Amino acid sequence: MGTSKQTQSLINQIAQKCEYWEKDQNVYEGSEKEVEILTLHLLDILGISQENIKAPYQCGASKKVDFAAKFESSVQTSTFAKPDLIIECKSPSISFTDETKKYADTVFQLQGYLRGIKCKSVSYGIIFNGLNVQLFRKHGMLSYPISPILSVNQKNISQTIKYLQQNIQTNNNKRGTIITVWNNKGGVGKTTIAQSLAILLNEKITYGNKEKNRVLLVDYDHNQGDLTANCKMDPSEGETKRLLDADYLKKLTTEDINNSLHSFTNIPVKGRKPRFSFEVKVLRADQELSRLSSEYIKDFAANERLALRKLCLRMAKNFDYIVIDAPPNYEQSIFSKEAVSAADCILPVALYQNDNSIRNYARAAIDHIQSTQKIRKDGGPYSLGIWFNRWRSTWIATVTRNSVKKQIDAASNTKNQIELKRIFYKNKGRELRKIVETADIARSIMDAKGLPGVVRFIRARSAFDFLLNEFSD
Numbered sequence: 411m412g413t414s415k416q417t418q419s420l421i422n423q424i425a426q427k428c429e430y431w432e433k434d435q436n437v438y439e440g441s442e443k444e445v446e447i448l449t450l451h452l453l454d455i456l457g458i459s460q461e462n463i464k465a466p467y468q469c470g471a472s473k474k475v476d477f478a479a480k481f482e483s484s485v486q487t488s489t490f491a492k493p494d495l496i497i498e499c500k501s502p503s504i505s506f507t508d509e510t511k512k513y514a515d516t517v518f519q520l521q522g523y524l525r526g527i528k529c530k531s532v533s534y535g536i537i538f539n540g541l542n543v544q545l546f547r548k549h550g551m552l553s554y555p556i557s558p559i560l561s562v563n564q565k566n567i568s569q570t571i572k573y574l575q576q577n578i579q580t581n582n583n584k585r586g587t588i589i590t591v592w593n594n595k596g597g598v599g600k601t602t603i604a605q606s607l608a609i610l611l612n613e614k615i616t617y618g619n620k621e622k623n624r625v626l627l628v629d630y631d632h633n634q635g636d637l638t639a640n641c642k643m644d645p646s647e648g649e650t651k652r653l654l655d656a657d658y659l660k661k662l663t664t665e666d667i668n669n670s671l672h673s674f675t676n677i678p679v680k681g682r683k684p685r686f687s688f689e690v691k692v693l694r695a696d697q698e699l700s701r702l703s704s705e706y707i708k709d710f711a712a713n714e715r716l717a718l719r720k721l722c723l724r725m726a727k728n729f730d731y732i733v734i735d736a737p738p739n740y741e742q743s744i745f746s747k748e749a750v751s752a753a754d755c756i757l758p759v760a761l762y763q764n765d766n767s768i769r770n771y772a773r774a775a776i777d778h779i780q781s782t783q784k785i786r787k788d789g790g791p792y793s794l795g796i797w798f799n800r801w802r803s804t805w806i807a808t809v810t811r812n813s814v815k816k817q818i819d820a821a822s823n824t825k826n827q828i829e830l831k832r833i834f835y836k837n838k839g840r841e842l843r844k845i846v847e848t849a850d851i852a853r854s855i856m857d858a859k860g861l862p863g864v865v866r867f868i869r870a871r872s873a874f875d876f877l878l879n880e881f882s883d
């Protein structure tokens with residue numbers, strides 16, 4: 411970064427250009443080029459020097475992003491490699507508001523770049539059109555917004571720059587991603603998928619790490635406690651509540667956290683190494699929370715306080731992934747609300763050919779996730795694409811697709827329709843995401859060993875292959 415005077419001048423240049431474009435809508439053909447110049451200003455303001463920028467940058471076979479940047483110069487080589495950040499620029503005529511398809515396409519484009527083979531080292535993505543900027547985080551193959559759509563006009567630019575500076579951290583401060591498995595509807599496979607996903611993620615190694623992913627499972631369905639039971643554990647008496655309380659009073663210690671997490675693992679029997687070994691930590695369902703009156707829970711876990719979100723952010727420093735198993739019935743369940751508001755990403759699950767679970771999720775995505783985003787003010791939670799669980803290989807997708815289409819058509823405005831299309835369909839086609847029905851998954855949870863199918867049967871594991879590809883390479 412130059413002197414603060416130089417920086418201030420760059421900030422002014424961006425803000426003035428933004429005001430000019432906003433006021434007169436005076437956008438002409440060369441505007442995208444001008445946005446690219448402003449992007450260089452923006453990178454300078456963020457403390458990234460010229461020699462650490464490559465424009466354009468080849469992300470993969472046929473994917474070129476406008477800018478790639480590194481936070482620090484590499485000592486050994488002079489060639490540009492392993493960027494930390496990429497930026498896709500658009501002309502100011504492409505407006506960044508949730509309502510427009512062009513905005514949705516820009517996000518889709520950035521996410522495609524972020525998945526590129528030459529972007530494994532990238533942790534952040536930015537879209538910028540000279541008027542607005544939005545920041546995305548990348549973790550494994552996942553990418554999700556970590557800012558709302560921010561403005562760079564005179565009034566907002568200082569705040570926007572501050573937000574970007576605070577949220578683009580060096581690798582030392584990296585934290586894990588918080589994922590909530592959710593549908594408003596019960597019995598769709600949330601618990602099964604949360605547990606299986608956690609185990610499979612534990613086998614992977616995130617780029618840049620040496621060890622396998624550290625994964626924490628949070629059972630936030632305190633009334634049922636299915637996940638806790640599936641991990642062969644008993645629910646706790648107040649363990650989660652104590653963590654929430656201590657965190658709220660700013661008295662939470664690392665020791666408190668460590669004492670509350672329990673290992674779910676398959677230990678070698680008589681020295682025989684298990685076929686697929688794993689270890690995940692579990693924060694068990696809490697019977698005390700389940701018993702407490704709704705009034706008390708409201709006090710400690712009220713929506714706007716984001717109690718679970720804060721606790722998870724704290725715990726995420728020691729994990730690569732936190733997977734939360736949410737209860738159904740959002741409207742009635744404070745725990746369901748808390749689980750949704752705690753997430754970076756929501757992983758939605760629905761049942762095949764079940765109009766209700768599709769309608770439920772369509773409504774939930776619009777009503778609940780969007781309203782939580784307004785409270786959070788950090789761009790999250792972000793709904794990933796929906797997975798249709800218990801799919802039989804002999805089934806034909808048309809019925810489900812028709813049911814999905816009905817929900818999209820019924821959505822009241824374009825904004826919601828765009829969002830539902832993104833959530834329900836894979837890529838730009840009308841392809842659905844499926845997890846096949848594999849008896850092994852169910853049977854093995856029930857059987858004597860009590861270990862989930864994914865650590866015992868190849869068939870159960872392969873049922874999750876496509877889901878896992880969305881998370882990790």
Ligand SMILES: Nc1ncnc2c1ncn2[C@@H]1O[C@H](COP(=O)(O)OP(=O)(O)OP(=O)(O)O)[C@@H](O)[C@H]1O
Binds near residue numbers: 601631636738
């Ligand atoms: N892909 C699958 N193949 C076979 N059985 C499955 C599959 N997914 C889930 N099941 C079975 O379906 C039942 C319900 O699953 P699960 O408990 O995971 O649903 P849930 O959404 O968590 O339910 P709740 O809303 O009550 O918490 C379980 O018996 C589980 O073993």
Ligand SMILES: [Mg+2]
Binds near residue numbers: 600602636637735737
């Ligand atoms: Mg469940």
